[in-house]
Amino acid sequence: MKNHTNNYLKKESLATKQDSIIPLQANTAYHIFNRGNNKQLIFFNDNNYTYFMDKYESYMHNYWDTYAWVLMENHFHLVIRVKSVDEIIKAAKNDFNKIDKNFYKKHKELIEKVYQDADTDIRDSVSQGKHTELTGFQNLSALAQLHSPVLLRHLISWVVSERFRRFLLGYVMAINKQQERTGSLFQKAFKRKQLSSEIDIKNAISYVHHNPIHHSYTITYDQYKWSSYDNYMRQKPPSEKHTKLLYGNLDDMIAHHQDYKIYKKEMNCKISLDMDGI
Numbered sequence: 001m002k003n004h005t006n007n008y009l010k011k012e013s014l015a016t017k018q019d020s021i022i023p024l025q026a027n028t029a030y031h032i033f034n035r036g037n038n039k040q041l042i043f044f045n046d047n048n049y050t051y052f053m054d055k056y057e058s059y060m061h062n063y064w065d066t067y068a069w070v071l072m073e074n075h076f077h078l079v080i081r082v083k084s085v086d087e088i089i090k091a092a093k094n095d096f097n098k099i100d101k102n103f104y105k106k107h108k109e110l111i112e113k114v115y116q117d118a119d120t121d122i123r124d125s126v127s128q129g130k131h132t133e134l135t136g137f138q139n140l141s142a143l144a145q146l147h148s149p150v151l152l153r154h155l156i157s158w159v160v161s162e163r164f165r166r167f168l169l170g171y172v173m174a175i176n177k178q179q180e181r182t183g184s185l186f187q188k189a190f191k192r193k194q195l196s197s198e199i200d201i202k203n204a205i206s207y208v209h210h211n212p213i214h215h216s217y218t219i220t221y222d223q224y225k226w227s228s229y230d231n232y233m234r235q236k237p238p239s240e241k242h243t244k245l246l247y248g249n250l251d252d253m254i255a256h257h258q259d260y261k262i263y264k265k266e267m268n269c270k271i272s273l274d275m276d277g278i
Helices: 002-013 017-021 046-060 085-095 101-106 108-117 120-125 137-147 149-179 198-214 229-233 239-247 250-276
Strands: 029-035 064-071 075-082 191-195
Touching (some): 017 191, 029 198, 064 198, 064 239, 075 198, 085 149, 101 108, 137 149, 191 198, 198 239, 229 239, 229 250, 239 250
Antiparallel strands (some): 029 075, 029 191, 064 075
């Protein structure tokens, strides 16, 4: 346990500019996080926390499954797994009419090559290849699914990221109206880290649930209101599924969190001792 946790924390400490452009791919788990611009508040009252989670569920439940979440005054953390390609495309056909112009510009050469290599029926369905039609989501997703796994991966990543961006934008608009403010609320782009193994996911969940303890809001996992830890303890969906999938049972989940807490305490003590020796 400690070695796995240590490895995860090392990954967490290596935040780089690349974190905000890692592609979000189907059937892949990620730790997603962001904070207020200049570390400013993003939640001002209890209604804001509730509103954030309600809108989050509404926007994202068709695009990814959420393993864990925590909302702090000036930042948030999520542990998620992106859904399958078929599930994402099905949802996106209802939520997206066109792709973003920047997406088309960035992948124009690939899109037009795939179009030229496609069969006649596909070319006819996008109206002789007019660029305005190639930006239609229905046309482009069909083209990608039938003829280009590479284009499909780019499209899936854009769809999931764009859906989350729109959720955040909607939240910002509501908060700006509430606070009578203008401008950016969050840092420019949300960060993400890919979780490559089951132990990475478990450690990320513990890391997320440990945030209120780390920031001295509480001393136990179950005392903080705006965290999914309570969902696990109450075995509320979807945490019930994740408990069985990742831990086997609730006792194992609790034990993993307690091991993580002990490890964090030991690490903090080590850092204090190292500082005393300077």
